[in-house]
Amino acid sequence: MDGAAVGTMRAAVVGGPRGIRVERVALPEPGPGQVRVRMEGCGVCGSNLPVWEGREWFRYPLPPGAPGHEGWGVVDALGPDVSSLKPGDRVAMLSSAAFAEYDLADAASAVVLPPSLAGKPFPGEPLGCAMNIFRRADIQPGQTVAIIGIGFLGAVVTRLAANAGARVLAIARRPWALEVARSQGAAECIPLEDPHRIIERVKALTGDALCDRVIEAVGTQGPLDLAAELTRVRGKLLIAGYHQDGPRQVNLQLWNWRGLDVINAHERDPKVYVEGIRMAVDAVASGRVDPFPLFTPFPLAQMDRAFEALRSRPEGFLKGLVTP
Template structure:
């Protein structure tokens, strides 16, 4: 099979490797594609704690496709079933997944890309945000995740204020139902705009989805007294300074929305699939770039640089 290998920082190459055999409790997936995740960027950029070359197909973890073969002891899955899966070498034509990390897809989603882990992550964050009808929700950072959360919050009956530094994501947020969009540029200008939109009451729920320090500080200031600040951004490049005095004074609940239990990720994928079926979310307009497997490096660069018109890259096998 063909698998993409990150051979060195910012260098990907296509290689021919053996198709793996499913072991007990595993399935072999013939992949249709995989999403490209921003959490892969530290590896792509060459942080000191990574070793190269990476294993073929790594770090792809947003794969979907069809079951090609099942290992011993697997029940409820059969060759030909279309599925999303939580696996870890999905930038390839085939990958192995534990059977309990595989989510069957309904026929209504045939032909639709389903990067399961990314969709499940959004579903889990939404659940932990506890958004209710009538609340004002600020979403700080509109990428793929922020756009999905906008769709979910609007469907829940919340008023959404979307904030992003780029004009294109703000257009996407409007198309997802955001009632207000605010450019994430000048700190005090942002604060004053949201203050005016909320008549000084601020936002009952604020979701930070950038992974950067300054937007996290902005998000803190937008959170109302006894509100909930949800940290969904991937903060893996160093320490952060936050205004704990403000958190204390306003009595803010601060939620780290990242999961570490694979079972919770899989449950999130199931919930996201149901949301797609029910029309709560529609990720299709959010897939702005589709590239073949041999252009994984380009897809990662797009994810890193985020040019105008970019939101989410898929790599197809």
């Protein structure tokens, strides 16, 4: 890009609540073990939403490109001691300032994309999250799996669970999201309305046995309560929703009585994240997972629109991608 030639680039700057501007800033230089990536795009994550909405504990402006962490692009420069990658490699990566024309990443946190994915968007981090949730759920053929919340994560995990031979019960508020779940292989689609009705419906579908696995992918109190109610004795309850608006209460009597295995499916080990991205690359390249219909693109200059869509969830919106 022209910016690289003159030592600058364009980057989004979150200057305050609901206030994103695009500035020209210095082009970053890779340090030891790092690569610089010319960004093709970056996903907009639900965990970014409070930063955009504003909370009293945030300090603005954020660094240029932050908090973009779902980026992919082409390696254009290597730092010292990097031999695993070369300029021209197309990669998905873990980084922290990918809402920009360029970002830096540790070479160990970048996964090369195969030629079969050329030209296709690939936000590796959220796809890797879905793979790691699926891995930790240990879903087996013939099991009944309830997935509460059909956003991007819930849709991808629905496909993975259906591919594994499970009967998937998709539970979501939005009728069109249930249609997405059906297209991803859900056997039953249940509106997320009256919890009592949902519990009775699931009992009827399972002969009162309830579900072998329940994946909560909403991040609020009510769906977490419902998830526990739907998990059978000695079943697994996976918390995939990002609970970021305060403490939660749980019915520990129920958890104890049923002997539930409760798994917090959020990873924090970069090596595990990267392994999830590698699994996602294989799943998408082989055609087992098709995330591309789930994406909605936005240009860098319209990032506020991307965040507003993330907040309001208009019909058809599952995953926003920002492209420079």
